[in-house]
Amino acid sequence: MAQNLTGSVGRGGKNRSADIKRVQELLNTVPRSKGGPSPLLETDGRKGGRNWIRTYDQISLFQFANFGWQDGRVDPGGKSFRKLVDYEQGAASNSERTGQAANLSGSVGNQGQNRRDDVRRVQRILNAVPRRAGGPRQRLAEDGATAGNNWNATILAIAEFQSKQLNFRDGRIDVNGRTWGKLSPYEPDQERPAAPPAPPPAPPAPRRNTSPPMTDDGRVQAWIDRAYREMGSMGGTDQMRKNQFAWGYLITERKKSHAATQDIYLAAAEHYLYARFESSTGILGSGMMIIGVGLYDLVKATPGMLEVYNWYLRKQGERPASRPTWLSTKWGAQGLADGTADYMRGAFS
Structure with a gap:
């Protein structure tokens, strides 16, 4: 029987430390598409701090x-708790039923939780991956350090x-993540012969590139699609909040130097x-929105204003802004239309 909570x-809620930890563990078993973190x-x-705010949200x-x-x-024995336990037990029974490798207890790698047993296990699996399928150049020590x-x-x-198997x-490696899904089949199994991993796809035959170059609108749309993909873990969040977080994501991207060659598309x-x-x-x-959208570019419309604006951005630790273009004006108008449609569909209800 699943361990219950002693308080909400x-x-x-009462928010006792052991109960908070239990809820955090349960939430980590939920897929992103179902509201998992x-x-x-x-x-x-812990109650307090950034991780508590994330847990709360x-x-x-x-x-x-x-x-x-x-x-x-989440109340003891309540509807939310029972649903969380369903996800926890479903993940465990699915692993037993399909013979899949048990999951990690936490993320491993860059800014991961990096528990020693998980790190050692990932090192062991990576050593079993052939070099042609993305295995390490030199064998890793399986020390968990x-x-x-x-x-x-x-x-x-x-x-x-990841670069070889997933193109990013x-x-x-996150629990239930795409990388773990690709890596876990390579785990050596002492009790049963492991199913051989699928061979990497054969390289395509050389041919002339006849595809048309990406249009300016296509480059802008690619940035927009990327921003919304980052919202995949938002579950059933309303469209208005998705718009807000996607916009915030692109503001963060604008601060990164690697976006320099795509300024006009990112800005649009x-x-x-x-x-x-x-x-x-x-x-x-x-009417007010049309004025607001116009001001978004107007502040950068003259060299003098652009210089002042860029001074402000540098002071805030941000990259300078790109000059306004017909692309940003055009896409701003499209955003007005799409946002109005969102509101009419009840995005703010």
């Missing part, structure tokens, strides 16, 4: 994704495996999400 956790929560059982997101309502609290040259080599090996690299995408978020709230009328 979350808004207005990404990245995983620290299972520290994640309870509401989980409830909204699964029940369509939220009160931000999280400092020193071997730890650095472990993070690099995770990133290279962040150097971290950021302008679109700003306009869509603001208009989806329904707080401002369409």
Whole structure:
């Protein structure tokens, strides 16, 4: 029988340390698409601090994704607790039923929880991956240490495996994540012969690239799609909040130097999400929104204003802004239209 709580956790709860830790562990077993956290929560059982705020918010997101309502609290034996236990037991029984490897107890790698047993296990599995499938260049020591040259080599090996298998690299393996799904089949099994991993796909035959170059609008849309993909863990969150968080994501991206060559496309995408978020709230009328969207570019419309604006951004630790373009004006207008449609569909209800 699953361990129950001794008191409620979350808004207005008793929030005892052992109960907070139990809820954090349960939330970490929930898939992202069902309101699970990404990245995983620290299972520290502490009330207060950034991780507690994330835990507090994640309870509401989980409830909204699964029940369509939220009160931000998990009660002993209550509906939210029983649903969390279902996810915990479902993950365990699925592993036993399918013969899949048991999951990690926490994330491993760059900014992960990095528990010693999990690190040692990941090192062991990586050593079993053939080099042609993304295995490490040199065999890793299976020591579970999280400092020193071997730890650095472990993070690099995770990133290279991701690059080969998934075409991205962040150097971290999350519980129930895509990287773990690709890596776990390689785990050596002493009790039964492991199913051989699928061979890597054959390289495509050389051919001339006849695909048309990506259009300016296509580059802007790619940034917008990327921002919304980052919201995959938001579950059933309303569209207005998704617009808000996606806009915030692009603001963060603008601060990164690697976005320098794509400034005009990133700026247009950021302008679109700003306009869509603001208009989806329904707080401002369409006339005020048109003025607001215009000011978003007007502040940068002259060399003098742009110089002052860039001085302000540098003072805040941000990269200078790009000049306004027809792309940002066009996509800002589109954001107005889409945000208004969001509001009409009840995005702020």
